[in-house]
Amino acid sequence: MTDNTYVETAIVEDDALLAARGRAEELGAPAISPAVGALLALLARTAGAKSVVEVGTGVGVSGLWLLAGMTDDGVLTTIDPEYEYQQAARDSFAAADIPVGRTRLINGSPIEVLPRLADAAYELVFLDGEVLDHPRYVVEAVRILRPGGVVVLHHADALDPSHTGPIADAVREAALIVADDDRFLPVVIPLGTGLLAAAKAR
Numbered sequence: 679m680t681d682n683t684y685v686e687t688a689i690v691e692d693d694a695l696l697a698a699r700g701r702a703e704e705l706g707a708p709a710i711s712p713a714v715g716a717l718l719a720l721l722a723r724t725a726g727a728k729s730v731v732e733v734g735t736g737v738g739v740s741g742l743w744l745l746a747g748m749t750d751d752g753v754l755t756t757i758d759p760e761y762e763y764q765q766a767a768r769d770s771f772a773a774a775d776i777p778v779g780r781t782r783l784i785n786g787s788p789i790e791v792l793p794r795l796a797d798a799a800y801e802l803v804f805l806d807g808e809v810l811d812h813p814r815y816v817v818e819a820v821r822i823l824r825p826g827g828v829v830v831l832h833h834a835d836a837l838d839p840s841h842t843g844p845i846a847d848a849v850r851e852a853a854l855i856v857a858d859d860d861r862f863l864p865v866v867i868p869l870g871t872g873l874l875a876a877a878k879a880r
């Protein structure tokens with residue numbers, strides 16, 4: 679197999695992202711890798727994404743990447759139960775001069791919030807919250823994605839057959855939801871802790 683370390687180190691982040699990573703480190707909050715961020719921005723841009731949902735705001739690292747790829751008037755809806763992280767994410771967005779109206783931060787449990795989002799209204803859904811809840815997130819993502827929209831699930835490395843246990847079971851269950859749905863075209867991408875992306879038919 680080719681050594682692809684360079685893939686994770688090839689992306690250079692701007693000052694706003696580096697500052698957000700500083701906040702993440704201070705608070706002990708996990709954040710996506712630069713390569714995962716660059717892919718999210720690419721997907722948002724190719725989709726012309728105006729409406730994006732994220733589960734797992736953290737301190738806003740993935741949010742900044744998503745916003746970078748979205749249309750200039752696009753709105754990111756991002757959900758996280760940790761109030762302190764979301765306050766830090768607000769700082770990350772403000773420091774990057776993101777207009778307040780471009781982000782909708784919802785402090786709460788994604789399991790309770792996702793069912794309240796509209797059907798077929800979003801071009802991109804990024805799932806980076808509680809891995810054990812991935813199956814329930816994916817069910818909602820399938821519903822809220824517009825035709826042609828893409829769901830991206832983080833921590834898909836548990837699909838490796840050598841992984842066992844509740845997390846691996848949850849990720850497999852989530853993957854099967856899109857794999858068994860004829861409307862979806864799934865692919866596993868070895869970036870970060872593994873990504874599963876699936877595009878909904880137009």
Ligand SMILES: C[S@@+](CC[C@H](N)C(=O)[O-])C[C@H]1O[C@@H](n2cnc3c(N)ncnc32)[C@H](O)[C@@H]1O
Nearest residue numbers: 708709710734735736738739740760806807808
């Ligand atoms: C991997 S971090 C998100 C990182 C963020 N996407 C980024 O890259 O900047 C996972 C997030 O899930 C949130 N979380 C914790 N418990 C949760 C739960 N029970 N349900 C959903 N999210 C949870 C955490 O607060 C944390 O912000």
